[in-house]
């Protein structure tokens with residue numbers, strides 16, 4: 040049966056009726072599948088949550104043990120049967136390549152296959168397995184960077200900019216704004232790969248998630264909490280990572296001669312970078328850029344594309360031009376991804 | 381070109397003026413002539429011609445991308461150069477080497493024939509990185525906005541040559557890109573360029589708005605009090621080499637006002653207000669507008685709306701510069717000059733002395749009743765003529781603005797720093813139960829209010845026309861403006877002068893906003 044008859048957009052989010060299952064709901068519900076741990080997808084208070092083990096660990100780290108009444112950890116490629124036993128919905132999670140634990144959701148019902156991409160990217164990311172192409176009838180894709188102006192440069196190139204800047208301004212503290220989950224750890228790893236071995240200093244809001252990554256076996260090198268540094272003047276010439284919201288607040292005033300850096304896909308648009316008073320924009324994204332969105336649609340090759348979560352107009356238009364049936368799904372509550380972009 | 385692009389990139393993201401100056405001085409030191417001089421011109425906005433038109437860039441882009449995707453991208457980015465920089469096919473993130481120098485680019489584009497410009501531009505865009513493309517388009521369309529004003533460029537040059545900014549100011553309009561002579565002098569390799577006989581603009585002295593605190597501290601007898609006329613500030617320059625009329629920013633507007641220049645034969649530099657004058661009778665600003673931007677005004681127009689100059693200062697009389705004299709002494713020169721002038725288009729701006737605070741306030745009230753003026757000018761009688769906006773010497777005391785409550789109808793994204801905010805608003809007044817647009821405003825709100833307005837627009841959009849959003853007719857703003865004039869360009873039949881936000885009335889229901897009738901009643905006749 041065509042997914043349009045069993046999938047709908049309800050106020051908590053995308054809903055699969057025969058499984059009584061919400062995907063990344065914004066409000067507490069009976070049954071939810073959570074694609075990944077970013078706050079605009081993972082909320083606390085559901086009765087029963089399905090997610091990868093890593094995503095559940097992230098949610099517990101963020102919201103505490105009480106984040107849901109029941110949880111079911113699911114491995115990639117492991118199927119779960121939901122709904123009526125004589126009319127089941129089979130759900131399977133596949134890697135999305137977005138952040139640690141991120142997953143796409145495949146729902147199979149009465150012979151039709153629907154894939155919800157969640158947030159995803161196609162670039163290599165040492166913290167998670169790469170995005171997998173899952174053949175399906177309907178592909179629901181995100182479109183955070185769904186405009187042809189967005190083409191993300193290689194991360195090595197962007198990290199080099201930071202390392203160069205440290206050489207040009209050896210006495211300035213390089214304060215790097217970066218989202219606490221995923222982006223922060225990816226930036227640290229890229230710095231390590233570029234041969235940066237000095238300790239990296241962290242804002243308090245990043246520490247627990249970095250520890251979680253380390254527990255999951257991801258090697259981040261020596262990390263020191265800024266709060267543990269007695270004499271902040273010694274941070275001259277060092278790298279400090281903080282959430283983007285902390286770049287301009289009181290906290291950063293204690294740091295010596297700050298050079299403001301920000302790691303985000305949005306940094307490609309100059310005016311946006313300058314508006315945030317960023318002196319060194321690093322274009323690093325955990326989402327697909329435009330060519331990758333198109334490449335993915337071609338490779339998945341569904342009979343229909345539904346677009347959500349971002350700049351739908353352009354991608355719907357493009358998919359239509361490519362010969363796919365396409366429409367925009369207007370889901371509320373997913374913000375402009377200022378933080379997670 | 382590589383070095384220039386890199387400089388722009390760094391300047392764009394540098395906020396401190398001091399750091400910007402250091403970057404530019406470093407660039408001047410390591411860049412040869414004429415490249416560095418062209419760079420100065422590009423940043424200070426003194427390039428005389430466009431390399432190519434914005435529309436050419438757009439056409440080239442549309443040959444390479446679907447127009448729907450182009451428009452969606454442009455609407456999002458809010459700015460043409462950057463949109464094209466990112467959309468141009470063949471992304472290379474490694475900045476290209478082996479591009480022509482800035483001087484070569486200027487040479488190539490200035491000599492390229494009509495048919496050659498497009499292929500030339502396309503060829504370079506193909507070779508460049510996104511950042512370089514952005515620089516070239518900004519440079520070529522003279523749209524650089526990197527937070528370096530002409531004024532700060534002069535300060536930077538003064539710092540570079542270890543001289544006073546006034547020295548640079550005085551020379552600025554007599555020298556031109558690529559500034560080889562000027563740079564040679566600043567580096568101590570040549571004499572100061574001689575510009576005394578050039579018909580050139582002299583930077584003007586500007587006033588500050590008068591606040592209550594200053595007003596109470598003022599000793600009226602020490603001040604020259606004049607009417608502030610509602611025209612445009614101009615400078616009339618006449619030397620043995622020719623004559624010209626400049627706007628206050630130094631644009632040559634001589635062509636539009638041949639009648640004013642006709643009978644001027646003396647060597648002089650005059651500072652005054654350009655007005656439409658029938659003998660000594662001053663006409664409205666609205667009438668003056670009919671004559672602005674007319675490259676070749678018809679004789680009929682000139683005869684029916686003759687230009688006059690209300691002169692209030694004199695910077696040079698014969699070959700003598702007067703800027704170092706106090707205003708009182710300049711005023712004597714000016715009086716004599718006007719008496720002896722053969723031109724009947726020159727009028728001496730009258731002074732209205734006051735001996736006490738009460739008398740001064742009376743002068744202000746009288747001025748506010750006169751529709752040809754917009755308030756008073758107060759100038760210290762001992763003030764030298766100092767270019768720029770020196771503190772404590774000249775004040776403008778403008779008439780109180782008029783206010784109406786209007787309803788926001790459309791919003792459009794701003795430019796530059798504001799390109800991601802809806803910051804340009806069209807507002808309207810009621811005629812029966814329809815709203816008619818009466819003006820546009822994009823200032824008068826705080827950054828905080830701008831964010832709230834932007835958010836409101838996004839949540840209340842009811843229609844889209846390209847970059848313009850139509851919004852629910854629900855938000856009332858109190859608009860301040862200086863005057864209402866009749867206008868055939870607007871359906872409402874009126875136009876406001878200097879409309880700006882006064883207050884946002886989040887509390888006020890739209891149906892309680894003012895009617896068009898009320899707004900019209902504020903018109904002066």
Ligand SMILES: [Zn+2]
Pocket residue numbers: 075077080137158379
């Ligand atoms: Zn995410």
Ligand SMILES: [Zn+2]
Pocket residue numbers: 077079080158348373376379
């Ligand atoms: Zn997301």
